[in-house]
Amino acid sequence: MARYSFVRSLCVLLVLIAPSIALSQSFPNRSLRIVVPNPPGGQVDVVARIVAKQMSLSLGQPIMIENISGSGGVSAIRSVTSSRPDGYSLIVLAAEHWAINPAARSDLPYDPEKSFTPLGMVSTASLFLAVHPSVPANDLVELVALLKQKPGAFNYGSGGIGSVHHLTVEYFKQALGLDIVHVPFRGTSQSVPALVGGQVQIALAGLNSLAPFEKSGQLKILGANTAARSAQAPGIPSMATVAPGLDFPGQVGLLGPASMPRDVVEKLAQTLDEAVKTPAVVAALNNAGVEPAPMRGADALAKRIQSDRAKYGTLIKSLGIRLE
DSSP: OOOHHHHHHHHHHHHHHHHHHHHHHHHSOOEEEEESOOTTTTHHHHHOOOHHHHHHHHHTTTTEEEEEGGGGGGHHHHHTTTTOOOSEEEEEHHHHHIIIIIOOOOSSSSOTTTSEEEEEEEEOOOOOOEOTTTSSSSSSHHHHHHHHHSTTTTEEEEETTTSSSHHHHHHHHHHHHHOOOEEESSSSHHHHHHTTTTTSSSSEEOOOHHHHHHHTSSOOOEEESSSSOOOOOTTSBGGGTTSSOOOOOOOOEEEEETOOOOHHHHHHHHHHHHHHHHHHHHHHHHTTOOOEEEOOOHHHHHHHHHHHHHHHHHHHHHHHHEEE
């Protein structure tokens, strides 16, 4: 009787774990998709395509990129969070989606804490503070002194209210007690030309957007908006040297729907990690103006999301920003 009970219990256990074993062995057996909440050709889209290509080679299955832009990423996110949590529908997101929107919007049709399974960090990038040549400052210390001498006399262009560009400068202002007038634009495709043309005196943007104009003498790059110097431009100091605690990198992470099987999560996380370390991928990411994320893995992304939500949430609340 005891032997019968043992055998019966063993059979039940095998029935329970068999689907997981089968899934681990067979995943993936068809194409995957990675949703990008941005239009084709943008930096996040380029990063997704670079990494997806290498992951596809490792997994032995095609990975399709699907761009679903607009509505602050809500449509793209719902497309994935409403999918089966089997690892075949994934999404690349940034701090805008996992920290800024949750702090600045109350109408999100998903739970920013419970709707996702983090898979790993993909890339990181600094934004760079640049000034028009007419601004008589050649480094961050001189710029801060000038701004303190002439409160309200200078304006800065951002990629829009609630953008990382906007929040970086607002933190900079708060930390140093500065008065700089905000001029929001619809992305850096508008703010950078405005800086070059002198309509604004200060702006933040990616290095690829600014470098040609710095080379021609049409602007001056003074600082990076990350805690440490960027590997892309190690000669440019961090803004944190004058505003302690300033750290607003452009991070991109890969996530899936909530409740994904552990073995699928581990396989995708490992595949992503290996892809991001591949020399050809590193070179392609650098060419796109970003760097491989220094900390990878599902746990690293989960911790980054938590820290970003606290940091951005505090800043957004202090500024009273609402994005409904």
